Amino acid sequence: MTDVPKEVKAGRFVRQPNRFTDRITGDGSGPYPAEAGRYRLMVSYACPWAQRSMIVRRLLGLEDVVTLGVVDPIRDERGWRFPEPDPVTGATFLSELYLATDPGYTGSRYTVPCVWDTTSKRLVTNDFPNITTMFETEFTAFHKPDAPDLYPEELRPEIDELNDLVYATVNNGVYKAGMATGQDVYEEAVDALFGTLDLLEERLADRRYLLGDRLTEADVRLYPTLARFDAVYHGHFKCNLRRLVDYPNLWGYARDLYSRPEFGETTDFDQIKRHYYVTHKFINPSGIVPKGPDVDWTTPHDRARLGAA
Numbered sequence: 001m002t003d004v005p006k007e008v009k010a011g012r013f014v015r016q017p018n019r020f021t022d023r024i025t026g027d028g029s030g031p032y033p034a035e036a037g038r039y040r041l042m043v044s045y046a047c048p049w050a051q052r053s054m055i056v057r058r059l060l061g062l063e064d065v066v067t068l069g070v071v072d073p074i075r076d077e078r079g080w081r082f083p084e085p086d087p088v089t090g091a092t093f094l095s096e097l098y099l100a101t102d103p104g105y106t107g108s109r110y111t112v113p114c115v116w117d118t119t120s121k122r123l124v125t126n127d128f129p130n131i132t133t134m135f136e137t138e139f140t141a142f143h144k145p146d147a148p149d150l151y152p153e154e155l156r157p158e159i160d161e162l163n164d165l166v167y168a169t170v171n172n173g174v175y176k177a178g179m180a181t182g183q184d185v186y187e188e189a190v191d192a193l194f195g196t197l198d199l200l201e202e203r204l205a206d207r208r209y210l211l212g213d214r215l216t217e218a219d220v221r222l223y224p225t226l227a228r229f230d231a232v233y234h235g236h237f238k239c240n241l242r243r244l245v246d247y248p249n250l251w252g253y254a255r256d257l258y259s260r261p262e263f264g265e266t267t268d269f270d271q272i273k274r275h276y277y278v279t280h281k282f283i284n285p286s287g288i289v290p291k292g293p294d295v296d297w298t299t300p301h302d303r304a305r306l307g308a309a
């Protein structure tokens with residue numbers, strides 16, 4: 001397992017395209033109508049892309065509508081494994097679900113998050129941005145009464161634009177830095193990452209959330225990367241120009257979100273650290289998991305002064 005991943009080409013990490021990109025529909029058109037109890041979201045607590053879908057599922061009150069399957073945090077060459085055979089699908093490895101859907105699957109990885117349809121016994125999607133926006137826009141009939149509108153029509157252009165920047169330089173930027181096997185490629189990724197973090201720090205000086213005084217999809221996209229920053233990306237991925245705790249606004253913003261159960265209870269620092277440090281053997285051959293950092297995510301954040309809850 002010390003081999004460089006297949007997705008690193010000429011020193012540069014190029015993420016594989018998502019194989020399954022179907023959509024569940026609220027209006028019942030197409031093969032995957034939104035229905036309570038029909039779909040199962042497969043996640044790992046370690047994975048930032050999966051945490052976003054768990055946060056949105058909780059914020060919208062979809063816990064009884066879309067069930068949750070959770071894999072072990074440590075992966076070997078067989079990929080993600082369920083601690084017990086998954087009671088709904090019977091799978092022991094996540095790969096079984098990929099191969100049941102497409103026996104000729106040729107991707108180099110079987111990824112979480114993904115959504116399984118218990119009726120057709122197929123994966124509907126493993127396209128993480130599609131999963132959150134699908135919960136937000138196609139499951140409205142099942143949202144809890146006071147559910148926030150995380151993807152309001154009038155803010156979509158601004159949310160999408162910000163998400164594109166945050167994806168390229170921050171969410172995926174940390175992977176580009178961490179997986180780089182060329183010095184220039186690494187430095188380019190780190191410079192872009194901290195350039196965006198500096199911008200976000202400024203943006204959050206007078207706004208409680210990225211879009212102002214309401215929580216949106218943009219916050220859900222950024223948070224899981226911040227939650228992993230000092231614990232993993234700063235050391236393991238060499239993103240060490242600054243730590244999250246060195247950015248007063250970003251750090252306060254991250255603690256503000258962490259204090260809500262949808263964010264805090266889906267953040268498992270132990271699984272996060274064990275996953276990255278043990279699974280990425282080509283970066284950390286010893287598999288030693290560092291003890292630190294010694295950071296208190298529950299210190300008061302004083303962000304309420306900037307706007308609504």
Ligand SMILES: N[C@@H](CCC(=O)N[C@@H](CS)C(=O)NCC(=O)O)C(=O)O
Nearest residue numbers: 015016047048049109110111112126
């Ligand atoms: N679907 C996206 C993002 C999801 C993703 O990368 N998930 C990671 C965990 S954070 C995963 O499942 N990796 C499995 C593997 O590398 O075998 C992708 O294919 O790149």
